[in-house]
Amino acid sequence: MGKNIVEKILEKHIVDGRMEKGKEIGIKIDQTLTQDATGTMAYLQFETLGFSEIKTELSVSYVDHNTIQVGFENFDDHKYLRSVASKYGIIFSRPGNGICHQVHLERFARPGKTLVGSDSHTPTAGGIGSFAMGAGGLDVAVAMGGGPFYITYPKVIKVNLKGKLKQWVSAKDVVLKVLEILTTKGNVGCVLEYGGEGIKNLTVPERATITNMGAETGVTTSIFPSDDVTREFMIAQRREDQWIELKADPDAKYDREIEIDLSKLEPMAACPHSPGNVKRVKDIEGIKIDQVAIGSCTNSSLRDLLIVAGILEGKTAHKDIEFGVAPGSRQVLEMITELGALESLVKSGARILESACGFCIGNSFAPGTNSVCLRTNNRNFEGRSGTKSAQVYLVSPETAAAGVITGEITDPRDLGIEYPDIKLPERFIIDDSMFIFPMPEREKIEILRGPNIKPAPKNTPLPSVIRGEVMLKVGDKITTDHIMPAGARLKYRSNVPKYAEFVFEIVDSTFPERCLKNKEKDIHNIIVAGLSYGQGSSREHAALCPMYLGVKAVLAMSIERIHHANLVNFGILPLIFKNEEEYNTIEQGDSLEMPKIIEELKAGKEITVRNLTKNKEFKAIYELSERQKDIILAGGLLPYTAGSR
Ligand code: MIC
Ligand code: SF4
DSSP states (O other), X not given: XXXXXHHHHHHHHEEESOSOTTSEEEEOOSEEEEEHHHHXXXXXXXXXXXXXXXXXXXXXXXXXXSOOOSSSHXXXXXXXXXXXXXXXTOEEEOTTSBOXXXXXXXXXXXXXXXXXXXXXXXXXGGGGTOEEEEOOHHHHHHHHTTOOEEEEOOEEEEEEEESOOXXXXXXXXXXXXXXXXXXXXXXXXXXXXXXXXXXGGSOHHHHHHHHHHHGGGTOSEEEXXXXXXXXXXXXXXXXXXXXXXXXXXXXXXXXXXXXXXXXXXXXXXXXXXXXXXXXXXXXXXXXXXXXXXXXXXXXXXXXXXHHHHHHHTTOOOOTTOEEEEOOSBHHHHHHHHHTTHHHHHHHTTOXXXXXSSGGGGTSSSOOOXXXXXXXXXXXXXXXXXXXXXXXXXXXXXXXXXXXXXXXXXXXGGGGOSOOOOOOOOSSOOOOOTTEEOXXXXXXXXXXXXXXXXXXXOOOOOOOSSEEEEEEEEOOSOOBHHHHSOOGGGGGGTTOHHHHXXXXXXXXXXXXXXXXXXXXXXXXXXEEEEOTTBTBSOOOTHHHHHHHHTTEEEEEESOBOHHHHHHHHXXXXXXXXXXXXHHHHHOOTTOEEEXXXXXXXXXXXXXXXXXXXXXXXXXXXXXXXXXXXXXXXXXXXXXXXXXXXX
C-alpha cells in the first residue's frame, strides 16, 4: 500500500511504540531549535538533566523574542544562552540575525528531517518538507540530549491545492481559508499534509506561511512535499546538497481530504480576537484603522516585503496611521536593501523595526487604547498586542499594504493599481557571520548567569490525595497568553518565582497571591476550564509557573496538545470532564477532593472527584499514556528523567 509523506518520515524515525493511530510513539529528533523566551528555561533544564553535550545532528539557539532590553535581564539571558550554546555544541544565532523560524527555514531546515522547537510555530519548516513540531522547553531539552520526542501517532489530513492564486491573493489567504474550514478547535492529533497540482505555484516561503499558521488549528504540524520548487529555494540558499525529494505515493491513504481551489480564494482576515474568526476582507471593508504592522514569522520573507514595497512605491502612509515593518531576518533585510525595496518602504513612512518578533509578541509597537490594527502575524488573542482594548485583524501583506494607503480596511483588489511584478533572486545573499558555531575544547567554557537567572524549579511527586480549592474557573479557548502573559513580562522567563507573580494577570490578577497562601497551608490549587484550554503558544511557563504556585490539577472540557504535554511535564494532573453538566455545577472557591488518584491512575480507572462544597461526586477522565502516568507520578519530566538516568 502506498504511503503518505507523514508515514514515510515517521517510519524512518520511530524508536518507541507502534505506528497505530491515536497511540503514543517516540521519535528520534534530528534537529532542535530554541528561542530566547523559552530557551533559557530549556537550557537550565538541559543542565539540570546533566547531559554533557547535544546528541542531535544540529541544534540552534536563536535570540529573537527578548530584544527590547529595558533593564539588564534580556542581555544577561543572551549571554547565558551564548555561553551554554558554546559549552554544549549548539549553534548560536545572535540577536539581529532574525526570527528563529524564518532563519531556520533559510539556513538549516531540511526535507525529511525531524525538528522540534520550543516554539509553537516550529512547523514553519514544514514549508521545506521538514517534520517540524512545537514543544515545551523541557521536551526540547530531552530531545537535545538524544531522548525520543513523544507524539500521538497522527491522523493525516490531506489538503489538496489546485489552481493558482489570483493577483492580490496570497499564501496568508490560503491558511486563513484552512482556518475557516478547520477552525481552532478539534484538530489535536492531526497533521496537515499539502499536495495537489496547486503547490507548484507556491514558493517555499509561501508554503512556510501556510505551515506556520497551521499551528493555529491545533494540529501537530503541517508539511509540504519536497519538490523542484524546494530544490530551487535550496539552490538559492546554497544548500542544494541538502535537498532530497519527498512525495506521497500515488495511492497513499489519508484520514480526510480537503480541497482548496487557489484560483477561487479572496483576501481574508482573521478578526478580533481569534485566528479562527475568519471573514472576507470585502465584508469588513471601510473600518478605520490606527496601525499597520508587517512582519513576524508568518509574513516577513523577501517575497512579502518586495510585494509590500511594490504596492507602496511612491506613496505615503495614510496620515492617521502608524506603520511598522519588521523584516524576518538579516538576510531579508540585506536583500531588500540591495534590491531597493527598503528605500521605498522608508519613503512610504514605514518605521523599520528590528528583525525580531517585536510587535507580534506584544513587547513593543503596542497599539493605543481601542486601536484597530492590521497585522500580518498569526495570533490576535485579546491583549497579545500589548493593549487589551486593541482590535487586531490578521491579514496578508497585500491587505496590510492596502490599509497603509487608505487608512481603513480595504480589499487590495480595489486599490486600482497594478499588482507588483516581483522577481525573486536566483541566489540570496548568504552571510552566516551572525551565527556562532561551536568550537572544540568546550570543557573550559564558563556559563554566564546574571542575577535574573534562577534555577529551574522541580516539583515533588504526586500526592496520594489531592485536596484543595478551585482557584479559578474559566470558560472556553483560554490561551497561554491568558495564563502566562508575554509582552512586558517576557523578561522574567528565566526567573520563575518572579514570573509566577503574573499568572492569569489579565484574567484575575489575585490568582498568584491566593495560590501561594494555600500552598503555604498545604491546600492544593485546582484550575477549572472549558474547551481547548491552553491554546496558542508552546510556552511551558503556562504550566511551570502554576506548578510553582502549587497547582496540582487542571480540570477542563478539553486541553490543547502542547499545553497538555507541558502540564504532564511539570507534574500537573490534566483531567477532562465527562460532560458539561459537571463543568457547569462546579464553581470557583469549591473544595474538591480526589481521594484515590494514584491507585486509579495506576489501574487505568477514571478519577473520582468529590465536590465537598456541593456535596457531589463525579468521575473525570484523562488521556495519558503509561509513560505519561509515570511522569505525573514522579512529579514531572525533570524528576522522572533524572531518576531514570
Ligand atoms: C508566541 O508566538 O506566542 C511565542 C512567544 O513565540 C510562543 C513561545 C513563547 O511563549 O515563548 C510560541 O508560539 O510558542
Ligand atoms: Fe515570534 Fe510571533 Fe513568530 Fe511567536 S509568532 S515566534 S512571537 S514572530
